[in-house]
Amino acid sequence: MTVDSFPTEPEAANELMRLARQINRANRKYHAEDAPEITDAEYDALVRRNAALEAAFPHLMRPDSPSNKVGHEIAASPLGKVPHEVRMMSLDNAFTDEEVAEFVTRVRRFLSLTADEPVLLTAEDKIDGLSCSLRYEKGRLVRAATRGDGQVGEDVTPNVAHIPDIVQELKGEDIPEVFEVRGEVYMEKAAFLALNAQLMDEARAAAEAKGEAFDDTTVRQFANPRNAAAGSLRQKDASVTAKRPLRFWAHGWGAASHVPGTSQHEVVRRIESWGLPVSPQFRLCENLDAMLAAYRATREGRAALPFEIDGVVYKVDRLDWQARLGFVAKAPRWALAHKFPAERAETVLESIDIQVGRTGKLTPVGRLKPVLVGGVTVTNVTLHNRDEIARLGVRPGDRVVLQRAGDVIPQVVDNLTREVEREPYLFPDHCPECHSEAVAAEGEVDVRCTGGLVCPAQRTERLKHFVSRAALDIEGLGEKTIDEFFAKGWLESPADIFRLRKRRDEILSLEGWKDKSVDNLLAAVENKRSPDAARLLFGLGIRHVGAVTARDLLKRFTTLPELRALAEQAHVKEGEDAVVAASEAYSELVSIDGVGPVVVEALGDFFHEDHNRAVWDDLLSEVSPPPYVVETKDSAVAGKTVVFTGKLETMSRDEAKAQAERLGAKAAGTVSAKTDLIVAGPGAGSKLKKAAELGIEVIDEAAWAQIVQDAG
Template structure:
């Protein structure tokens, strides 16, 4: 399936396969970019791919993966540095690639704020520096710490290194008592060329591009090395402040400049999309003469009070946008086609390329998507690349726009070797030898081996111990692979038996390569510490399809305890199975209706399926409660219920739960609120606030906001145009308020 397939034409199966490919590519890119300082592509290409991922998720919300790149900011802090937790999270930015995206950004902001087209709304526009994000914390005017962005919540402590950068003041006069200044560390083109020349003369490492050089220079364990590197710093934002810098973004930037920071002189105040695009083109024309790398222009709402109202999505602010520059093409030899087996068993073909530099980045791999793409066809069976297939030894065009691992866009048949043969996609898993099948309507071939497949078992275990899951210090991917290879760990529960099962563990482990007394003791201590663990982490660690970090948190806040979650999932099982039956019946009815040239009457089919299944009221209520949780739909609920219903999987989960002390998730903090702990549903049109603002206000007051009405709903807030939800609420005797009544109830009337 081609990357340029319009999102609106994707089927569920195609979208699922595309999201899987995107997640794998972005995970590899995060490691290369944030941890190894060896990016395979530019920031513009990386963000473009994240944008496609988000577009697919927005169209197919129930297909969002548990490892969705949309929920990821940056990468984990590297080993060797102490960690600093940011007082205010460092976010990434949403992206634009077309002029229309900028106008759409303006419209989204106005819609969220209920501003008409004629209302004044200004934005700042500034070059997006291609460097490394850095946060500087000053207290009483003195620089006390510096941290990289890391994963957005926790970064690396590079204070000693930051002190060596001339652009970073050590002391400030007239600054707030607490001030976190944020900006970008970068290296000029001239300094980069001189550095590479010196490195080559010494026989040292040369760098692929200035961003790579800047990141590698700042993240040195020896600050003297950083001192010898010509790093620069532009300030453009702030984190925690004890008092506001200003009332407007532009004035705040001017204040940073007055305090002694370098700010970009190309920052402009723009009155709407037309001026924003005009400045974008001016900067684009100057790009080659600036003397440092930029990869786009960043727009921000100028009024800081409006920024506060707009707030944030999971990883990006609603009030800012990065407008990226286009990417490039290159030709090179395709040396081989390899197959990688993912955590879900998907067989993903990867082109191994003769390394080629594309836009300053050395590329050696490219995605080939699936077997149809290799053969020259898209997901609908239509020709791509003029029907030319891809073979080992081909001279291929590599296209990087929107791809972390680029794609092969074309093949030059005039240079194809005479002995090149069509690629035969494997029908057995290269990891375990199990059959690799391709279900009807699915673009991906998958291994059927499950946990007996090393690729899947290891990946599931790696996910289990990952940072946002169990996060066991000293037990990372390398150690999991080692223990699994030696038969010490086959499933998550085995981790908590390591010490007991292997002669008290210490003696056997400390004698292994890479381990000693202290490291072995530290590992077992870290495992013991994780026996007492938050509910949301356990849910996320299970690696259930579609149940990512955000969904895990939603489930934990809704059910509060592991036992309540398990009981609800088990109770909802008959309803979930009936739901699947109804979906199948609906699909059959649609096909039959289409063949007969009539419109399908879906509701009777669904009602009949539920009635035929004999689903008890208790199961229906549990199902309604589950799918009614904000952000959780039927696809997520079915995946959750199905996982717990599988005998082998459930036994493994139960063994794990038996070894843990799973902490309950606290209820709402605002217990004095009249709606604390109550479930609220909004329907119809709200006239005095947007739906998003209403939900945010309700949650801040300790209420649960649901998307559907059920027996557990406490309050329905119904605006004009309320339909079936209002009718159902009336049938169930649920308190129904209009918007004024709701505002009066919460004291905002």
């Protein structure tokens, strides 16, 4: 079993790189070569670890991250590929009541509903199975496919013929010409245990028949019912599937020639009337309290169920609202999975170490007596910050309760020996690396080293971040090399990396370097003289600007100088918040999807620092990133810049912007010569005047709705 631990940022970046490679290799072996090298459980552990690291370090998420794909990538599956006409989505997760409340609030805000307008939501069991899409034409099952990566799945039509729950023909009223039922193939708990026992028996019998000694550790059993269902369904030989007691229930639909109903519950009930099972605990909730009550009732009753569930799924009931809410990345805005709480374990906190990150943040890491939590051995845990240590009252030697929720990185949730007398833990007031004072800014919980540029930990961590895989990705410039070059005084700032060629002879004189390795390094550096603008921006390590945020920013601005100019205008100086918050630069920046006030302030702060401006100018004298290329979709407004102004009547401003982005357009907040189209509601005022001066096309909200509709 893998050993779970809490890594530093560079460690996490390296591990994510390794995981991407391992998972992609495992996918290839499993699907293309049909020769898995690791067990499903090992595969799942890698995927979980990858997801946990990405959750803890969202800015380190790699462009080739395995989690960008919904499930297994289908390379050359022996089962044959099936492209999904309508993409199969995954769900956003929530773990607390507060997160569920936020979800409902977000839905209301997005739809700009009045406070007294009811929002009905459905609640149903979230079964831990394998997603499957069943295509019925004229009521007959013509194809069954797994989710695959969400866009392309595997053909399991002959396999599902052996699942009694999946009818070959729909019977009843209002059956559409074409209708894809989406649901989950699963195995009940008892069947899962029986299958594992049977696999063991078969292996024993086979060994005896051959006169060999039986070794039960070599028998491949399934780790959990979900794996058993997946392994049983995805068989080249459908007669194997036939012997496995698989079940199915429906929870939604994909492509449809018409949708038989105007609400989620109507359509689900209609599907049920055609002969397909649906979640046995399907409810309609009138408000948040009803949703949470459904969740609690389900959680309390789960152990008695014949199948494993891992939460409750809520969906906005009205289908017209679902359509307006749309999707973010690979998950719908109108659905949420409320997961059950996590597994817990007790252990001893042996010591507390302090790590210094590239922003100077002092992170306390708890070293634990190794303990199993939910099947994973945990040896380290982050204690986050000084306040968290105080809240828990933990000291080395204390007995603590660990928790892993939804496969995320474990947390200390309780201190069982708080009352035992022991020296209190004193959070350091000096940086363990450079001995500068370490303080928390007013209103902040994080203690940071004030050493700034004198702190070697911060400076080298920044350089390491700059060259890391998710940023500039300079091969051959590893952490040790950075430390070594830094110690020699060759790397004062990122730009110095591009001046290393002047030090060819000096590098060559270092131990371990040969002509070839030096040339390779210098070539790798030269190779990055026209870097991707988003990676470069991310590489600068501006607080709160992760890889995804960097891309979001450049989608809107395409070049770095343009972004910098706006960020400087939007800078919030003390005591001027109100003025600046009202400025156009500020509102344009905050209006970008995924960019909030925190990011805008961090950008402004960064560009107001003389030193940062110097580092930036120096760097841009060495590299020239080409304008960022935004992928466009096929629509009348693809690639265009759209400004929404005035009062929109059928949708919120956020919804309008999200629509524009879905159609491949850029939604801007201010009218300029670059604006292609203005969508104006009543009271648009000054922006219309400016549009007229610049000769920009102006349309009303109805015309915009038509464009959205035409794009499909």
